[in-house]
Amino acid sequence: MAMNERMRPLILLLGALLMLAPTPAMAWWELGHETVAKIAARNVTPRTRAAITALLRHAPDIQTPECPINTIEGASVWPDCIKTLGDRFSYQYNWHYQNLSICQPYDVKAACPDGNCVTAQVDRNFRLLKDRKVPARERLMALAYLVHFVGDLHQPLHAADKGDLGGNRQKADYGIYTTPKLNLHTIWDGWLAERSIISPPPLVRVYTPAERAEMGGGTTEDWSRESWTLSRDLAYGLALGGNACTIPGDTRAKLNAAQINRLVPAVRLQVERGGLRLARLLDEALR
Known part of the structure; x- marks a missing residue:
């Protein structure tokens, strides 16, 4: 056997590992939020774009x-960045997610005490951004929160879980990559998000009116329910192989190559929906 034929399996394995290896600072936290924001910016009206630029001058x-x-x-990553500033912004930590059980009937109000969840904060910051009597500084913060939280709401593991901190306690394998520290939330926030977003064709573009109507409609609660369903059926259901609520909590989730390929279009659609729905909210708030 020639040397190149003997080395071929090793080369293929190394290539697969490189494709699955984590990429620093390029995940839903940054790449996902920024992509949602860019889609929105490309699809708002010129008047809205000018209003956003004016608010950003108050940074x-x-x-x-x-x-x-x-x-x-x-602005899309500012609410995550300020978590590092300690007590000054500690009040907003619970706004990024909601502990809405996939094993119970959908009830976002019960899972959102005093408005401290992502669905309620999308609505709250929309109202603040729309209110011209609110000081520009506060409206800019509302803009950043709105952009960020619409992105968070469209990541299913920020919208629902099974009592495991949005999959952070659910150990998981991603393709051939496995490590004791790898969990389902990290996969969705990071590797799966990156692979989905960078796959062609580009997501950041001007969408047609028909596309905006199809993907950009609904209420905040509609989007919350949609993400809850995706969390139950795809994020947990696919990785755990069935009804996640009947599977022991210490079962390690596994996503093989075929399952990952099935998830990519679903993640891409969530990013598109997030961007176009955000564009609609920004047009309504800033018109």
Whole structure:
């Protein structure tokens, strides 16, 4: 057997490992949120785009130089960045998700005490952004929260779980890559999101009116229920191989190559929906 034939299986294995290896700082946390924001920015009206630019000029008033908020992409990750600033913004930690059980009937109100969940905060920050009597500094913060939380709501494991912190306690394998620390939330936030977003064709573009009507409609609660269903049926159901609520909590989830390929279109659709729905909210708030 020639040397290149003997080495071929090893080369293929190394290539697969490189494709599955984590990429620093390129996940739903950054790439996903920024992509949702970019889709929205490309699909709002010129008047809305000008209003966003005007609000972004107030970035110095917020006084978070460690977390720039000079662009809509910066605004999309600002609510995560300010988590590092300690007590100043600690009040907003619970706004990024909701502990809505996939093993119980859908009831977002019961899972959202005092408005401290992502669905309620999308609505709250939409109202603040729309209210011209609110100071520009506060409206800019509302803009950043709105952009970010619409993205969070469209990541199914931010919208529902099975009592495991959105899959953070659900150990999982991603293709041939397995490690004791790898969990389902990290897969959806990171590797699966990155693979889905960078797969062609590009997601950031001007969508047709028909596409915007099809993907951009519904209420915040509609989107919440939709993500809850995806969390139950795809995020948990596919990885655990059936009804996740009847499977022991210490069962390790597994996603093989075929399952990952099945999930990619679903993740891409969620990013598109998030961007177009955000565009609609921004047009309504800033018109």
